[in-house]
Amino acid sequence: MKYKKKGFDYSLLDVTIKLPEEYSPFDRVAVTGNNNPLVVEIGCGNGHFLTKQAVNNPHENFIGIDLKDYRIVKSRMKELSLNIPNVFWINAEAQKALERMFEPSSIHQIYMTFPDPWPKKRHNKHRLFQKDFIETLCKTLEVNGKFIFISDHEEYYQWCIDLLHDEKRFEIVSNEYSNDLTESAFGNIWKEENRLFYSFTMVKI
Numbered sequence: 001m002k003y004k005k006k007g008f009d010y011s012l013l014d015v016t017i018k019l020p021e022e023y024s025p026f027d028r029v030a031v032t033g034n035n036n037p038l039v040v041e042i043g044c045g046n047g048h049f050l051t052k053q054a055v056n057n058p059h060e061n062f063i064g065i066d067l068k069d070y071r072i073v074k075s076r077m078k079e080l081s082l083n084i085p086n087v088f089w090i091n092a093e094a095q096k097a098l099e100r101m102f103e104p105s106s107i108h109q110i111y112m113t114f115p116d117p118w119p120k121k122r123h124n125k126h127r128l129f130q131k132d133f134i135e136t137l138c139k140t141l142e143v144n145g146k147f148i149f150i151s152d153h154e155e156y157y158q159w160c161i162d163l164l165h166d167e168k169r170f171e172i173v174s175n176e177y178s179n180d181l182t183e184s185a186f187g188n189i190w191k192e193e194n195r196l197f198y199s200f201t202m203v204k205i
């Protein structure tokens with residue numbers, strides 16, 4: 001795989017939820033063992049934020065999605081070292097994973113913490129937050145389900161707000177964020193640099 005780095009135990013990826021070739025939602029009860037609310041983090045990195053959330057919220061199930069296999073390996077190592085029963089992982093591209101793997105209106109909350117900002121104009125097309133992505137959020141979130149975004153990149157934040165202009169299916173309910181949300185690997189680095197953070201929470205109506 002193109003992201004493969006040496007020195008990681010890739011067998012840890014065996015116990016992840018696999019991306020199917022086409023639409024085929026996973027059986028949440030079979031995977032998680034219960035019907036507790038699903039909370040997803042897109043671009044979960046090494047699982048720093050999500051594993052903490054899972055420990056603090058044992059009655060919710062947490063699913064981290066990341067493209068890079070070695071990051072999911074690190075996430076699984078955290079899960080195993082803390083023996084967390086309610087966290088699960090998908091090593092795949094997030095738009096595809098959301099589209100193919102989740103039942104409609106099945107996700108309670110989705111976090112996007114410090115996504116790659118792709119700052120150059122010619123690279124903006126690589127940003128995950130696009131019109132299609134909004135469609136997918138709308139399809140997969142429950143009614144009253146939340147999407148929570150945080151970034152140190154003001155222009156990416158504004159890109160999202162502009163794409164949501166005239167969007168009637170969501171309401172932006174807050175630009176505040178809790179300290180919890182900054183407790184990710186990248187969040188901690190940016191805090192040390194005293195960067196400003198830009199956040200919004202929107203609710204599916």
Ligand SMILES: C[S@@+](CC[C@H](N)C(=O)[O-])C[C@H]1O[C@@H](n2cnc3c(N)ncnc32)[C@H](O)[C@@H]1O
Pocket residue numbers: 042043044045046048065066067068071092093094095112113114115116128184185186187
């Ligand atoms: C800047 S890092 C932030 C990681 C983590 N959220 C944090 O705050 O520490 C962005 C992460 O998103 C992942 N990523 C980027 N594009 C992605 C995509 N299309 N699908 C899934 N993951 C993606 C990257 O592999 C990387 O781990």
